[in-house]
Amino acid sequence: MNGLGNLAFTAPLLLLALVLLPILWWLLRAVPPAPIRRRFPGIVLLLGLKDDESQTATTPWWLLMLRMLALAAVILGFAGPVLNPRAAGTGTGPLVVVMDASWASARDWPARIARVEAMLRDAARAGRVAAVLPLADPLPETLPLQSAEAWIGRLPSIRPRPWAPDYAALEGYDMGGAELVWVSDGLDRPGRDALAARVIDSGRPVLGLTPARYADGLIALTVLRSGDVGARTMPIRAIGPGPSGALTELAVAEMDFAAGASEAELELSLPPELRNRVQRFEIAGERAAGAVSLTDDSLARREVALLTQAGDEAQDLLSPLYYLRNALEPTADLIEGDLETLLPAQPDVLVLADVARLSPAETAQVEDWVRDGGLLLRFAGPTLAASDLSRSEEATLMPVRLRSGGRSIGGTLSWGEPKTLRPFDEASPFFGLAIPEDVTVSSQVVAQPDPTLSDRAIAALADGTPLVTRKPLGQGQVVLFHVTANAEWSTLPLSGLFVQMLERLAVSTRPARPEVEELEGTTWVPRVVLDGFGTARDAGTMAGVPGEALASPEPSAELPPGLYEGPGQSLAVNVLDTGDTLAPARYPAGTVVEGLERAPETDLMPPLLALAMILLAVDALASLWLGGRLRRGATGAAAVALAALLAQGPGPAQAQAEPIPGEVVLAHVVTGDARTDEVALAGLTGLSAVLTARTSVEPDLPRGVDLETDELAFYPLLYWPVTADQPIPSDAAYARLNRYLRGGGMIVFDTRDADLGGFGSTSPASQRLRDIAAPLDIPPLEPLPEDHVMTRSFYLLQDFPGRYNSREVWVEASPDTPPVEGMPFRELNDGVTPVVIGANDWAAAWAVDDAGRTLLPIGRGFAGEQQREIAYRFGVNLVMHVLSGNYKSDQVHVPALLDRLGN
Numbered sequence: 001m002n003g004l005g006n007l008a009f010t011a012p013l014l015l016l017a018l019v020l021l022p023i024l025w026w027l028l029r030a031v032p033p034a035p036i037r038r039r040f041p042g043i044v045l046l047l048g049l050k051d052d053e054s055q056t057a058t059t060p061w062w063l064l065m066l067r068m069l070a071l072a073a074v075i076l077g078f079a080g081p082v083l084n085p086r087a088a089g090t091g092t093g094p095l096v097v098v099m100d101a102s103w104a105s106a107r108d109w110p111a112r113i114a115r116v117e118a119m120l121r122d123a124a125r126a127g128r129v130a131a132v133l134p135l136a137d138p139l140p141e142t143l144p145l146q147s148a149e150a151w152i153g154r155l156p157s158i159r160p161r162p163w164a165p166d167y168a169a170l171e172g173y174d175m176g177g178a179e180l181v182w183v184s185d186g187l188d189r190p191g192r193d194a195l196a197a198r199v200i201d202s203g204r205p206v207l208g209l210t211p212a213r214y215a216d217g218l219i220a221l222t223v224l225r226s227g228d229v230g231a232r233t234m235p236i237r238a239i240g241p242g243p244s245g246a247l248t249e250l251a252v253a254e255m256d257f258a259a260g261a262s263e264a265e266l267e268l269s270l271p272p273e274l275r276n277r278v279q280r281f282e283i284a285g286e287r288a289a290g291a292v293s294l295t296d297d298s299l300a301r302r303e304v305a306l307l308t309q310a311g312d313e314a315q316d317l318l319s320p321l322y323y324l325r326n327a328l329e330p331t332a333d334l335i336e337g338d339l340e341t342l343l344p345a346q347p348d349v350l351v352l353a354d355v356a357r358l359s360p361a362e363t364a365q366v367e368d369w370v371r372d373g374g375l376l377l378r379f380a381g382p383t384l385a386a387s388d389l390s391r392s393e394e395a396t397l398m399p400v401r402l403r404s405g406g407r408s409i410g411g412t413l414s415w416g417e418p419k420t421l422r423p424f425d426e427a428s429p430f431f432g433l434a435i436p437e438d439v440t441v442s443s444q445v446v447a448q449p450d451p452t453l454s455d456r457a458i459a460a461l462a463d464g465t466p467l468v469t470r471k472p473l474g475q476g477q478v479v480l481f482h483v484t485a486n487a488e489w490s491t492l493p494l495s496g497l498f499v500q501m502l503e504r505l506a507v508s509t510r511p512a513r514p515e516v517e518e519l520e521g522t523t524w525v526p527r528v529v530l531d532g533f534g535t536a537r538d539a540g541t542m543a544g545v546p547g548e549a550l551a552s553p554e555p556s557a558e559l560p561p562g563l564y565e566g567p568g569q570s571l572a573v574n575v576l577d578t579g580d581t582l583a584p585a586r587y588p589a590g591t592v593v594e595g596l597e598r599a600p601e602t603d604l605m606p607p608l609l610a611l612a613m614i615l616l617a618v619d620a621l622a623s624l625w626l627g628g629r630l631r632r633g634a635t636g637a638a639a640v641a642l643a644a645l646l647a648q649g650p651g652p653a654q655a656q657a658e659p660i661p662g663e664v665v666l667a668h669v670v671t672g673d674a675r676t677d678e679v680a681l682a683g684l685t686g687l688s689a690v691l692t693a694r695t696s697v698e699p700d701l702p703r704g705v706d707l708e709t710d711e712l713a714f715y716p717l718l719y720w721p722v723t724a725d726q727p728i729p730s731d732a733a734y735a736r737l738n739r740y741l742r743g744g745g746m747i748v749f750d751t752r753d754a755d756l757g758g759f760g761s762t763s764p765a766s767q768r769l770r771d772i773a774a775p776l777d778i779p780p781l782e783p784l785p786e787d788h789v790m791t792r793s794f795y796l797l798q799d800f801p802g803r804y805n806s807r808e809v810w811v812e813a814s815p816d817t818p819p820v821e822g823m824p825f826r827e828l829n830d831g832v833t834p835v836v837i838g839a840n841d842w843a844a845a846w847a848v849d850d851a852g853r854t855l856l857p858i859g860r861g862f863a864g865e866q867q868r869e870i871a872y873r874f875g876v877n878l879v880m881h882v883l884s885g886n887y888k889s890d891q892v893h894v895p896a897l898l899d900r901l902g903n
Helices: 012-029 041-046 063-080 103-125 148-157 321-327 339-345 362-372 383-385 494-507 605-626 632-648 674-694 729-743 764-773 842-846 861-884 888-903
Strands: 002-004 006-008 081-083 094-099 128-133 178-184 196-198 207-209 212-214 216-226 232-241 247-257 264-267 282-283 292-294 302-307 330-336 349-353 375-379 456-459 466-473 478-483 521-529 537-540 563-567 569-573 663-668 700-705 716-720 745-750 781-783 811-812 835-838
Touching: 002 196, 012 063, 041 383, 063 605, 094 103, 103 148, 103 178, 128 148, 148 196, 178 383, 207 282, 216 232, 216 247, 232 264, 247 264, 282 478, 292 521, 292 569, 302 321, 302 339, 321 330, 330 339, 330 674, 339 362, 362 375, 362 466, 375 494, 605 716, 663 674, 674 700, 674 716, 674 861, 716 842, 729 745, 745 842, 745 861, 842 861
Parallel strands: 094 128, 094 178, 178 196, 302 330, 302 349, 349 375, 375 478, 663 700, 663 716, 716 745, 745 835
Antiparallel strands: 002 006, 006 081, 207 216, 212 216, 216 264, 232 247, 232 282, 282 292, 456 466, 466 478, 521 537, 521 563, 563 569, 781 811, 811 835
C-alpha cells in the first residue's frame, strides 16, 4: 500500500490514468473545420426565419469540467484510496516491540496493550515473527522471537512494574533486519539515546508524588509533573484505616499547579490521631505507583520516656509528670522508669522534669543517646533553679547558660505583673500556634545573655525573655522549658497550647532515614509492596533485604517499593524520593513519534464512486437541457430528485435516528473516553450477534447515548462503563435517568476494576461510581443470590465473568421470602432489577471487530475461551431478564399444579 501522509492507495498505478484527462478535454473540445462561404441568391429567402431547435457548435466549458471531475473521481476511487491507513510494518522481517513497562506507563496501560496487540495482529496477517520486550522485567539471553499469534496470547501477562526500565539489557541482542518499535513511558532517563526506533508515546503528562515530610506540625508533600505546562488543580488523598479497620479516605486537600511549573508543594495539617493512622498519600485519579507515597514511622506515634523519681506519685496534681502524661498520652507511647531501663529501650524523646544533676556515667549515656538522634526535653523547677547547673559554663545537656536564682513575677518583691507569651517567630517550630490570652508566666529560670541566645530561643515572653530554648547536639537536640511542667510557675500546662507545643517537638525528633552505619548488618522484611498501578499488596513470603540497601534505596525487582520492617522501626521505599524530578522524554531529530490512539482507517472508494455517479447524473440532466429535450416541468422534477439524492449522501454519514418503537436496541452510555466507548460499542455488537444466533431476540445495531440530549425510553438496557474521570451528569440528565429507571429500564454499571478489588473497593472507578449513583433513585442492593432469576432466565449459571472473573455482582435486594419445601427457587415478584453493578468488564469479553472476531484477549487458551463463553451466556441472561422479567420464577409452581391436576 503506497500513500502520502495520512492517505494511501491500494492500486496506485491506476492514478496514471489521470494523465489522460487533458487529452480527453482536447477531444471533447474539438470541432469540425469551418465551412467555406458561398454566395447564393436564394439565401435572401431565409432571412428572418427563426429555428426553434438549435445546437451549440462546442461543449460548454463548465460541462467539460463536470465530466472531468466525474472521470477523476472514478479513477481515484478505483485506485483504492484509504484515509489513515494502518501500516503493516516494514518488510517481512521480525517485529520487535520494546516496552518501557514502568510505573509511568500504568495510567494508560490498556491503551498501550491494545496498540501493541494491533501491531502484532498486523504482523500475524503478514506471517511475520515477533518479540515483545518489557524492559522493566528480566529479559532472556536471546531474542525471544515467536509467531505474532503466540505473543498476542502472552500480552495479558505483561504488567507495568513500579521501577525504571533497564535499557542496558538490550545491548546483547542482535536487531539486524528487525523492525524496532519502542512503546515509551514518556520520561527522560539515562540510556534512552541508544534506542533508534519508531516511537509510540501517549504524550500525556506524568505525575508523581515524593515522600511526605513532617516539620513544625505540618505534613509537606511535593507533586512532580512532566509534559504539562498549564495551570491545574488536583486532589491529594490521605488513606488509612477508619474506625471499622477498613481503609478509607482520612483527608483530602487540593494541590494547585501554576502554569509552567514542574512541581508544586502542599502543606497539610492533620490532628495527631489521624496522622498516626495515615498509611499512604495518593494523587486522586492517578493509577500509577509513582502517584502513591507510602508513610512509615516518620509520621507515626513516638515513644516518649519519662524519668521518674521518688515522690513523683505522692501528689498527682502537683507532680510535673501528671501534666506531661495527660498531654502526651493521646499522641505518643509513654514509658517510665530510671535511665538504666529507659535508654536501652531507645525512646524517641527523654523528658527530665526539674532534674538538676545526673551522674557522670548517666550524663555520658544520655549524651550519646542524644547525639544518635534523640530529643532531650527538660523542664525547669525549684531544684534546677537552686542548683549551679550550667552557670559558669554551658552544660552539654543544657541549651543555654542560666543566671543564678530565678525570676519571680507578680509576687512580693517581684518584677511586675505575670507575663504573657509573645507570638512565635517564623523560625520557631511553634510558628502558627494560637496563644490563649489566659496563658501567663509568674516564675522562670532566666538564660544568661549570650551571642547565641537569640538563635536558640524558640519561644519568649512578651518582654522578650526566652521561655523555651533549643540547641542541636549531634543528630539530636536539647530543649529546655524555663518553667515547670506543672502549674506552679505558669498556667501554660493547663492550656491546650502546652499539648500542641509538646506534640510539635516530639514528632520532629526522628531523622527521616537512618544512616548507612546504623543500617549495616540489619535485615529488613517487606510487609507491603506496591505494584505498577500503585495498589498495595501483601508481600507474602518475599525474602528480606540488607539494611544497607535502604540507606539510599533504588526501587528494583530485588527492592520493590513498599513498607519494610526492621529492628523496632519501619521504613518506606517509594518510587520517587525527595529531590527527584520528572522530565519529558527527548528523542533524536528525525524520530517518528506516534500517539497511542490511531485515527480510524477509512476507505474512500465508496464516497468517491458515489460522487462520480452524482456528477454523471448532473451531466445527463445538463446534456438533456442543452439539447432542448427536457421540458420545463420535467426539469423541476429532475432537480428535486437530484437534490434529494445529494441530501441523502453517499452512505451512512447521515445523522443517527432514534430506534423505531418496538425494536430491541442495546445501548451504552457515552463516557467521553474514546477507547472505553469503542470497547463498549464493540461489546454490545458482539452480544447482539449472540442474541440473534441463539435466541428469538434479534437486536438492531447498538448505539451510544448521550445522557444530556438523547431519549432513553427506547432502550431496554443501558450499559454504563464507569471511568475515573468521566463527568457527573447534569440535573436534567439525572431527572431523565430516574424516569428511565422508574419506567422499567435497566442500567448495568461496570467499573471494570475487578482485578483491583471490584465494586466497593477504593479504586478511582468505584469512587466515581459512588458519586454518579448518589442522585439516582436506586433501591437497596444485595449480592446476586444463587436463586435469582437472572441465573436461569435462559442459561443456568453460577458465575458471571467478563474479562475478569469475580462473583461480586449486585442487584436489587429481593424480598425476604423463605423458600418453599420442595421448590427449587423462592417465590419472587415479577419486577426487573433496575440496576446491575459489577466490575468484571463484560463489554471487553463480548467485544468483536467488524469481521465478527473477538477483539480483546481473555485469559489463556481454552480456559480463557470458556470464560468468554460464560460471559456471553451471562449477557444473554441479562437481556432475557430485562425483556421478560422474572417470569421463570412462576415455574416453581409447576410441580404443585401437576400434582393438583393428578388428584
